[in-house]
Amino acid sequence: MLGHRTLTLEDYVSILKRRGWMILIPVIILPIIAFAATFLVAPQYLSQTLVIIEGQKVPDNYVKPVISSDLDSRLASMKEQILSRSSIQPIIERYNLYSGKSMSMDDRIDLARRSIEIKPIASEIAHSSGLPGFFVSFKAGDAHTAQLVCGDITSLFLGENLRSREASAQGTTDFLKSQLADAKRNLDEHDAKLANFQRQYIGRLPGEEQPNVNMLTSLNTQLDAATQALSRMEQDKAYEEAMLAQQSQSFQSSSTAGLSQPGTRQTRELELQSLLSQEADLTSHYTADYPDVIAVKRKVADLRREIARTPTVTGAQVSVAFPNRNDSMAVQQLRAQIHSAEIGIQAKRKDQAQIQSQIGMYQSRIQSSPLVEQEYKELTRDYQTAQTFYDDLLTKMNQSKMATDLEKRQQGEQFRVMDEPNLPDAPFSPKRSVFVMGGLVGGLALGLLTVGLFEYSDTSLRNERDVWAFTKLPTLGVIAFSDVISDVAPQGRFALLRRSFSRRLSKPSATPVGG
Structure with a gap:
């Protein structure tokens, strides 16, 4: 009654005893067929x-x-x-x-x-x-x-491994070489810009501020010394001219006019010396754009123009311009000293002008240093970046060259x-053991499936559980096995059982039910 009720271990043993031959036959035949099939498959x-x-x-x-x-x-x-x-x-x-x-x-x-x-x-x-x-x-x-x-x-x-590694290494080297050439051009451009900037702003570059300040201090000291020396020289010259005027005898007839003129000129020259000293003092403390410095320079220029317009009619000047053979030795010495003083004064004024020009130049350098430093930092930053990139590429290219040479060698x-590839002694497939095992498993599965189908379609009643599963009625009694029944045909046997069950069911309900 397979499929009609739950089977127990006794049921399975009973089925195996009745239909074991259905499992055994395919288990034996299919492995034999599978083994024979191996001779039909081409060996590999x-x-x-x-x-x-x-x-x-x-x-x-x-x-x-x-x-x-x-x-x-x-x-x-x-x-x-x-x-x-x-x-x-x-x-x-x-x-x-x-x-x-x-x-x-x-x-x-x-x-x-x-x-x-x-x-x-x-x-x-x-x-x-x-x-x-x-x-x-x-x-x-x-x-x-x-x-x-x-x-x-x-x-x-x-071969493919050697070619691919060599090609990859060579490709890396070629790429780095092209990148290195571009980096070198970029570095050369930044180098040229930096060199031009250094030539253009020489003396104003970062790091040169302190030397410029020191040089400016030294120049101011030199200017003070030159101004003081010029003042002393002009005073000496004025004194010598006064002495010459006193000792000159060639212009006694115009002594009254001559005395008034020199006095006026000497006064202006003394005033000029004072202004020059004041200008030197202000310049040492302030720049050329300071208002007091500009005012003093303007006064000095005006006073020098007035002195230049003053008629040179003093006795000493006339004596210097027109020397006389009858002059005494003292007069001649005074004239020579005055001439030497004029030459020294001119040289000292020239030195003073040069020092003032240098002071203005260094002041301009100090004033423009912050702007120059900012631009210089931008140039050097770009240059350092380009230099670092170039050095890095150069190192990588050298390493790539060595790696490429290593691959070539x-x-x-x-x-x-x-x-080395082996020469097989036996075919890899078909594997007869696998075929036989597959036939064995297939035969077992086929036998079990056949038995299952037969048992599912079988409606024979072989025990009390089959009766209960088929009729849903309790069992009143069990008829012992009889040889007479075994000789009856299956259809008659089934009819006999039905009549027996009918007689049992027709008894009074008070009859106790048998287990």
């Missing part, structure tokens, strides 16, 4: 090689590798390149793969790709980075062909064949 031979990945032979502290991409990604990229049509088709044509099948070249290429397997080896060392190596395998119908094709594919991996990371 698997050739495999081991490629290990050797690190760079030169320590990274000396030559840093320029290829920083992950090995897994590079291996995947190389796999796609090697499995491309341009790489697979020559191998198919060289060994005439899958020629016995009526397939197009595209189908043959797809079949070859499925026959190639790249299996990375996971590192067993804890905290290790990268892959220690990978397996390359190829399946073919002939053992020798599988070995040769596996060797060719491995050679493609080795095959001293960098390399793929090395640890085990």
Whole structure:
């Protein structure tokens, strides 16, 4: 009564005793059929090689590798390149793969790709980075062909790794070289701008403020000394002219006029000396734009013009302009001293003018230093940035050159064949043990399914639980097994049971129910 009531362990044992042959037959037949089918499947031979990945032979502290991409990604990229049509088709044509099948070249290429397997080896060392190596395998119908094709594919991996690393290193070097040339041009431009700026503002550059202040202080001291010396020289000259006027005898007739004129001139010259001393004192403390300095300079200029317009009719001047052979020795000495004093005064005034010009120049430098310093900082900042960028690129390019040379000499990371492609002794597939095991499992499943279907469709009543599940009526009694009933046909047997049940049900309801 499978499917009509819950089965117990006794039910399962009973079913197994009745229908065990339905399970045993497919369990025996299907493995035999599967084993026989292995002789009908074309054998496949698997050739495999081991490629290990050797690190760079030169320590990274000396030559840093320029290829920083992950090995897994590079291996995947190389796999796609090697499995491309341009790489697979020559191998198919060289060994005439899958020629016995009526397939197009595209189908043959797809079949070859499925026959190639790249299996990375996971590192067993804890905290290790990268892959220690990978397996390359190829399946073919002939053992020798599988070995040769596996060797060719491995050679493609080795060559592609060398080409890709060398091309990557060379590309990095070329890129850095072009960037370095641009950085050098940029650095030269900033260098030229900085040099022109230094030539244009020489003496006003940052760091020269204190020397300019010291020089300005020294020039002011020199100007004071020159002004005082000029004042003394003019006083000496005025005294000598007065002495000459007193001793000159050639202009006695005009003594009255001559005495009034020199006195006026001497007074103005003394006033000029006082103004010059005042100007030197103010200049040492203030700039040329200070109002008092401008006023004093204006007075000095006006007084000098008045002195220049004063008629030179004094006795000393006439004597100097027109020397007389009858003059005494003292008069001649005075004239010589006056002439020498005039020359010294002119030289001292020239020195004074030069010092004042230098003072104005240094004052202008000090005043313009903040603006020059700001512009100079901008230029030097751009120059330092360009210089740092250039030095960094130069270092990287030198490292890239060494890495490129290392790759060309095959001293960098390399793929090395640890085990050559093997010549398989036995076919990789079909595996007879797998086929037999599959047949065994399939036969068992088929037998169980057959038994289940038969039991589900079987309506025989074999025990009290079957009666209760079929009629939902309690059992009043159990009829013992009889040989007579066993000889009756199944239809008659079922009718007999029905009549027996009818008689039991027709008894009075007071009759106790049997368990």
